[in-house]
Structure formats: structure tokens, C-alpha cells
Amino acid sequence: MKTMTCPLNGVRNISEFVCGGEVRAMPDPASGTDAEWADYVFMENNKAGVVREWWCHTPTSFWFIAERDTVTDEVLRTYPAGDVFTARRDFDAPNEGGA
Amino acid sequence: MVRPVEYARRSFLHRRLAEHGAVFAEIAGAAVADHYGGVDGETVGAAQLALADLSPLPRIGFKGKNAINWLISQGIRGLQADNAVDLQYDGVRAARLAPTEGLVLCDLEAKSGTCARLADAWSLESAPLCFLVPRADSHYWFAVTGARAAEMFAKICGVDLRPDRFAEGAIAQTSVARNNAIIIRRDLGRTLAYDVLGDSASADYMWRCLLDAMAEFGGKPAGLSALRRLAAE
Numbered sequence: 648m649k650t651m652t653c654p655l656n657g658v659r660n661i662s663e664f665v666c667g668g669e670v671r672a673m674p675d676p677a678s679g680t681d682a683e684w685a686d687y688v689f690m691e692n693n694k695a696g697v698v699r700e701w702w703c704h705t706p707t708s709f710w711f712i713a714e715r716d717t718v719t720d721e722v723l724r725t726y727p728a729g730d731v732f733t734a735r736r737d738f739d740a741p742n743e744g745g746a
Numbered sequence: 747m748v749r750p751v752e753y754a755r756r757s758f759l760h761r762r763l764a765e766h767g768a769v770f771a772e773i774a775g776a777a778v779a780d781h782y783g784g785v786d787g788e789t790v791g792a793a794q795l796a797l798a799d800l801s802p803l804p805r806i807g808f809k810g811k812n813a814i815n816w817l818i819s820q821g822i823r824g825l826q827a828d829n830a831v832d833l834q835y836d837g838v839r840a841a842r843l844a845p846t847e848g849l850v851l852c853d854l855e856a857k858s859g860t861c862a863r864l865a866d867a868w869s870l871e872s873a874p875l876c877f878l879v880p881r882a883d884s885h886y887w888f889a890v891t892g893a894r895a896a897e898m899f900a901k902i903c904g905v906d907l908r909p910d911r912f913a914e915g916a917i918a919q920t921s922v923a924r925n926n927a928i929i930i931r932r933d934l935g936r937t938l939a940y941d942v943l944g945d946s947a948s949a950d951y952m953w954r955c956l957l958d959a960m961a962e963f964g965g966k967p968a969g970l971s972a973l974r975r976l977a978a979e
Contacts, residue, residue, distance in 0.1 A: 655828060655844055656919055660904040663921050706926035707844065707919045 653704040654711045654727045667701030670712055670731070676738045697723065750777040757801045758886055758949040766967045773970070774856035776802035781969035788972040793937050795892035795965035797956050798973050800941075801949065804852040804861035805887060807843075807879035808868070816876040817848045820867055822860075829917040831930055836860060841917055841930060849881060849928075851941065854974055886949035889932075889973060890956065891939040894963045899940070901959050903929070909938055923955040935979035 649661040669692060674683040692698075695718050702713045702725070712731060714723040748770040750760035755776035757763060763770075763779045771780035779799050781788055788796070808817060814825050817840065824832025825842045832840050837853030838860045852861050861882075868878050890898070896908045902923040906912065909931075918929045927944040944952055957965070 659920060663904075704919075706921060706928075709844065 651702070651713070651722055652725050653707075653709060654725050655709045656704055656707060659704065663705055665703050665705060667703055667710065670699040670701055673736075693717075701728075748772050748777050753777040753802075755802050755882075757799050758946050759799065759801075759953055762950055762953060763799060763967070768967070768969065771970070773802070774804060774852075776856075778802045779967070779969050781971045782967050785969070785971045785975065788966075788968045789975045791964070791966055792891045792968040792972045792976055793893065795894040795898060795960050795963045796890075796968035796972070797953070797960060797965060798889040798891065798968045798970065799953070800854075800887040800889055800970070801946075803854075803856050803882075803887065805850060805881045805885075805943075806861045806864055807847065807849045807881040808864075808873075808876055809847045809879050810876040811846055812873065812875035813846055813848050813877070814842060816868075816873045817850070817864075820864055822848070822850070829919070831915040831917060831932070833915075834858075834860065839930075839932065841928075843917065843919065843928070847879075849879075849943075851887070851930075854934075854970065854977055881943070884946055885928075885943045886946050886952065888942045888953070888956065889939055890942060890960075891934060891937055891968065891973065891976065892965070893938055894960075894965070895938050895940055898956075898960045898963055898965065899929075902955065905929070907931070907940065923952065923959070925952055925955075927952070934973055934976035937976045937979070939973075939976075 650658050651661050651664050652658050674687055697714055697716050700713050700715055703710045711725055711727050713725045750756035750770055767782045768779040769781050770777045822840045823834055825840060828842055828844055834840060836858040838858045839851045841849040843849055850861055852858055899907045905918040905920045912931055914931050914933055916931050925944055925948050927942055930941040932941050933939050
């Protein structure tokens with residue numbers, strides 16, 4: 648059985664996890680163009696090598712980050728998202744249809 | 747005679763329990779399956795392997811960045827480590843499921859008013875970044891008791907729950923019979939026992955799964971009386 652180490656719950660069967668795609672910078676909510684958003688939402692780099700990905704331990708809904716080698720499918724390390732995202736990001740998008 | 751349909755707080759699967767011959771009793775204003783046959787025989791059976799439904803008993807959860815701090819400010823002890831349970835002075839057990847999530851389970855006698863007190867004390871305004879989770883409504887609560895419980899779990903759960911590997915008070919949030927569940931080791935006196943909590947919509951499915959898994963070991967339903975006797979041994 649293939650396993651993965653959840654930073655909160657420890658080693659678990661891989662069937663308890665789902666992948667949430669690459670970790671990458673979000674376009675600026677105020678100034679991002681449609682092309683930038685389309686790229687962010689729909690496109691994958693599909694890199695051969697070590698990538699950073701979002702993973703979720705579904706029994707706890709705990710999202711974390713894994714570094715995985717896409718060539719060997721080996722998970723090199725996992726850590727809480729809080730290690731990378733240290734500050735709250737507020738969405739102060741322009742008011743388009745407001746009162 | 748206590749009839750669950752006359753109680754607002756009753757088990758999600760009271761009809762299934764009645765099919766097994768459950769005799770219900772009123773505990774803390776709820777209809778709980780007290781026993782199915784003779785309590786003496788049921789206690790002996792529960793020391794080997796049995797399944798009990800504790801769903802009508804009080805429990806409450808809190809989520810959010812400030813949830814653990816708020817619980818501590820309300821007098822809950824411990825909560826220093828993830829996936830661990832801390833016994834409180836009144837027999838209530840408080841679990842830290844994550845740095846942002848706590849769960850409080852009442853005592854088997856349901857005499858403590860801690861869960862109700864926490865529910866009364868909490869409000870969106872007085873507890874910023876702490877949100878109430880109605881675990882008594884959202885989650886079933888079963889107990890799997892007996893010396894052969896770990897052997898039974900090995901059939902349907904990937905986590906090693908053997909008593910020498912999974913200590914008293916440890917928590918595993920994992921997949922049981924392909925359903926997400928929280929497993930907490932909580933021995934009753936000298937008897938090995940585990941709490942199992944999961945989505946209340948799956949209560950009937952999980953009840954049947956667990957009974958099916960324990961059939962080869964002779965496991966049967968047990969009532970709250972048998973569990974209390976084991977706890978007192």
C-alpha cells in the first residue's frame with residue numbers, strides 16, 4: 648500500500664488524500680487580467696521533476712503542501728501550508744455593481 | 747417504557763436498535779439504548795467485543811483559529827497536543843483534533859453539564875474566530891469495546907490500533923470501512939475500548955458495517971448499562 652505522511656495526522660494510506668494541484672502565486676485580485684486568471688485556474692505546468700503541490704487529508708479536511716518528484720512519483724516531504732503562507736490575504740476587489 | 751419517538755434527542759438509528767431488541771432509558775433528557783438482553787451477559791460480551799450507540803449523549807465541537815484558546819478560557823484543561831484527549835475533572839473528555847479544532851465528549855453518566863455550559867457561553871460576538879460545531883447533530887457516536895476490538899478494526903481500518911501501538915487517549919482521524927471517522931481510544935476500566943464518531947448520515951451504514959466486521963469474533967450490540975459496569979470494574 649502506498650502511503651503519505653500528513654503533517655497533522657502522520658502516515659496514512661494514499662487513498663485518504665486528494666491532490667489539489669500545483670502551488671503557485673495567485674494573480675492580484677484587483678489587477679489580474681482574464682488571461683492571467685485563465686492560466687492560473689485551468690493550466691498546469693506539468694513539469695518533470697520536483698514540484699510543490701496542494702494535498703488534502705480528506706478525513707480531517709487538512710490542506711498541506713507536498714514536494715513530489717513527478718518522474719519517480721516519490722513524495723520528498725510534506726509540511727503545513729502555514730509554513731509558506733504566513734499572512735492573511737484579503738480580497739479587496741473593486742466594487743463593480745455596488746449600491 | 748421509554749419510546750425514542752417521543753424524545754427530541756434520540757439516536758439517528760433508534761429503529762435499527764429497536765430491531766436488535768433495545769430497551770431504552772432516559773438519560774440527560776435523551777432516549778439511550780440501555781440494554782438489549784440481560785445486562786450481566788452483555789457486560790461479559792462487551793469485555794470481548796461489542797458495539798454500543800452513544801449518539802444521544804451530549805458532545806460539542808469548536809473550530810477556528812481561536813477555538814482552542816477559547817476552550818481553555820472556559821476552563822477546559824490540556825489541549826496542548828494534536829490528536830490527543832485530555833480527561834477533565836468531571837469525567838468529560840476534551841480532544842484537540844487540530845490546532846484549530848476542539849471536541850468535547852460528555853461522561854458516560856452524562857451528569858456533567860460542561861457541553862451545555864460551553865454551548866451557552868459561546869456566541870459569535872464573545873468568541874471571535876471560534877465557531878460552534880454541533881457535533882451532537884452532525885456526528886454519530888459509537889463505542890467499540892472489548893479485547894478483540896483492535897483485531898476487528900484491522901479488517902476495516904488502515905491505522906494500527908493495537909493497544910501497544912495506539913495509547914489510551916490517542917486519536918486517529920482516518921478512513922473506517924471507506925468512511926471518514928474519528929477514532930479515540932478510551933478504555934473502560936480494564937477493558938479496551940474505542941469511540942468512533944462520523945457523519946450522522948452514515949450512522950446506519952457504519953453500524954451495520956461494524957456489526958458485520960465483528961460477527962466472526964462473536965461481537966454483538968451492547969447497551970450503555972454494560973459499558974458503565976465495565977468502566978466501574
